[in-house]
Amino acid sequence: MVGSVQDPVTSSVVTDPRQAVAAAMEGAATAWLAALAADQRGDALFDSPLLPDADAERVRWYYTPTDHGGLALRHQSAHQQSLAMQLVASGLSRAGYATVSTVVGLENVLDQVEGWTARWARERGRDPGLYWIRVFGVPGGPVWGWRFGGHHISLNNLIVDGRLVSTTPCFIGADPASTLLLGGAPLRPLGGIEDVARNLVRSFTAEQRKHALLHESAISDIVSGNRARVTHGDTMMHMQDLWRGQFEDPALNKLVDDIDERAEQASGYTEADHAALAITVPPKGICARDLDSTQRADLRRLIALYTGRVATAMTELHFARYATDAVLDVTWFGWAGGMAPDDPHYYRIQGPDLLIEYDNTQRQANHAHAIWRDLSADFGFDTLAEHRKHHSH
Structure with missing residues (x-):
């Protein structure tokens, strides 16, 4: 059934694609937040988008190597990172997730291209661990959303009344845009x-x-x-x-x-x-x-x-x-x-x-x-x- 998912609470099958994807996001976000320590949750969880101050932060997005706001991957355990990436994957197609993951990994390549000299006011200027994830509001609440961003990535999602209503702006970049692999491809x-x-x-x-x-x-x-x-x-x-x-x-x-x-x-x-x-x-x-x-x-x-x-x-x-x-x-x-x-x-x-x-x-x-x-x-x-x-x- 295209776009269907089983609701984890009612066990009923949801067929509206916007509801189906929202339910998958809710499950992934809830699991990730539950795995975080109290101090981590302070960075990971922000106020509801219904509050003006929180919404001002939600719509502040970047594609430069600056602080995107939230809990960085490098500040999470391996298990927590896995749950974070499951949330990221819940909003992407298989090809979309592969592309985003590749862009994150390109930070290592870019570091070498630049002679390991970039700093940008942090310990490592090009750092695949400096991708931030933040949830706005309580997953499953009337209004909530989440964001994943770092250098050359910004994914923004909003869920209202159990339906995914926005997936944009959606930014993906690549530096280098082309680099050779073994075998010349x-x-x-x-x-x-x-x-x-x-x-x-x-x-x-x-x-x-x-x-x-x-x-x-x-x-x-x-x-x-x-x-x-x-x-x-x-x-x-x-x-x-x-x-x-x-x-x-x-x-x-x-x-x-x-x-x-x-x-x-x-x-x-x-x-x-x-x-x-x-x-x-x-x-x-x-x-x-x-x-x-x-x-x-x-x-x-x-x-x-x-x-x-x-x-x-x-x-x-x-x-x-x-x-x-x-x-x-x-x-x-x-x-x-x-x-x-x-x-x-x-x-x-x-x-x-x-x-x-x-x-x-x-x-x-x-x-x-x-x-x-x-x-x-x-x-x-x-x-x-x-x-x-x-x-x-």
């Missing part, structure tokens, strides 16, 4: 979503490409950044704004400034260029209405690779939603940069409630970021507001 955690998009833009006619091209050069990062809400006119956030506050060490603040400056120099972007890449309504690029049937199928496949990150029962819902012609016909695709595999590039897919961004520009186009946002459901803002309205005292 490349390890490319985000290779699929890069290749499908490149093949799509390469299939465009000259006229289609003219409409799809946002800029001859690639912007240096995703434009939406780590904003809690995305709005018309948003331009790229700079590196300095992507951390949990400033560093106490002035040298680290200067390092962030230098990284941002190098990225901007490499892209060649001016304020006018950033304005040209701003997120707008209506969207920029080429509308799916102007693609042929093969190209439309490729765009559907590309979107499905993003929505396919989450639990399988949920991916089927998302695919059915975005696969319809009515939705695809108001979806736009834009590309910036070159089309060779080693060219810095960026692409964006945008619809009324869909925003996907991908960039592979930094470190000589070997450092990729990929974000999927459901603008009608990010962080469950609207559902949470409705719940507050109907349950206020």
Whole structure:
């Protein structure tokens, strides 16, 4: 039975995919929290999203190597880590979990790439143990959620009245984006979503490409950044704004400034260029209405690779939603940069409630970021507001 699970309390079979995944998350979160010591629970468990202060923390998310908030894996026993990863897996497809796990492990590779010199105000700058998990509210309560995040990972989930109502923002990055394994095969955690998009833009006619091209050069990062809400006119956030506050060490603040400056120099972007890449309504690029049937199928496949990150029962819902012609016909695709595999590039897919961004520009186009946002459901803002309205005292 697709999307079904047995409720651990009533033993009845739940068939609503949103309820089924929420029930699996509840069981995993409850088991993890029960295994923690009292001092660990202080970091792991936060107040309910119904409380404004708690919700302000819930929607504060990052993809840089900063403190993401919660209980870090390195501060957990092996058994506790296993239970934590079971919670992470409850919100992901098998391929999504494998990708997230690979990105976490890439911290070891990145440490070597950088000559073991990165620090970022912690004992080890690139640390696969510094991925944080935090639960907001009581699992199984009317409103609760959880977050898993660290360098290049941010997974955000909200459950209201026993239903999973939000799985976005959902960020996965990779640095290096490609590295060789024994035998010469490349390890490319985000290779699929890069290749499908490149093949799509390469299939465009000259006229289609003219409409799809946002800029001859690639912007240096995703434009939406780590904003809690995305709005018309948003331009790229700079590196300095992507951390949990400033560093106490002035040298680290200067390092962030230098990284941002190098990225901007490499892209060649001016304020006018950033304005040209701003997120707008209506969207920029080429509308799916102007693609042929093969190209439309490729765009559907590309979107499905993003929505396919989450639990399988949920991916089927998302695919059915975005696969319809009515939705695809108001979806736009834009590309910036070159089309060779080693060219810095960026692409964006945008619809009324869909925003996907991908960039592979930094470190000589070997450092990729990929974000999927459901603008009608990010962080469950609207559902949470409705719940507050109907349950206020």
